[in-house]
Amino acid sequence: SAENAKKQSIFDAVYAVAAADGSVSDAERAKLAAGLSTMLGAISENEAQSFVAAAKEYYDAHGLEGTGKMIADAVTDADGRRSLLILASAVAWLDRGVGTKEGLALQSLTRHFGFEIHELHKCMAAGKWV
Secondary structure (H helix, E strand, C coil): CHHHHHHHHHHHHHHHHHHHHCCCCHHHHHHHHHHHHHHHCCCCHHHHHHHHHHHHHHHHHHHHHHHHHHHHHHCCCHHHHHHHHHHHHHHHHCCCCCCHHHHHHHHHHHHHCCCCHHHHHHHHHHHCCC
16 A cells, blocks of 8 residues: 555665665664664554565665665655655664765665755754654
8 A cells, every 4th residue: 555655665765774884684674673663653563574674675676776766656745755864864873973875875865856965964964863
């Protein structure tokens, strides 16, 4: 359904940024699922783990560009896209801050969403405090 596609897009966007450095460990996937299930509130951690597994499978098969296009097709409104960039930015800020590869992944999503780079910078600033 369209609603499930939008839910999945949250996990896809976050996973695409988390995977930008080349891998996402099992521990990182579990942390993503737990964090997103807490943030979203309407899904269980088990359901969140299923969404993360689907995000990994799609990303592994289609890469960043294919994932970005799929997300843009699922979430067409500007506010929804901004929300995804804020959540993805929050993941990029974890640990040592936004690295080059995470930044490039965020830029790719920004292009797919039809935004200018200054919009990404606003979302990244907001995501730092999520």
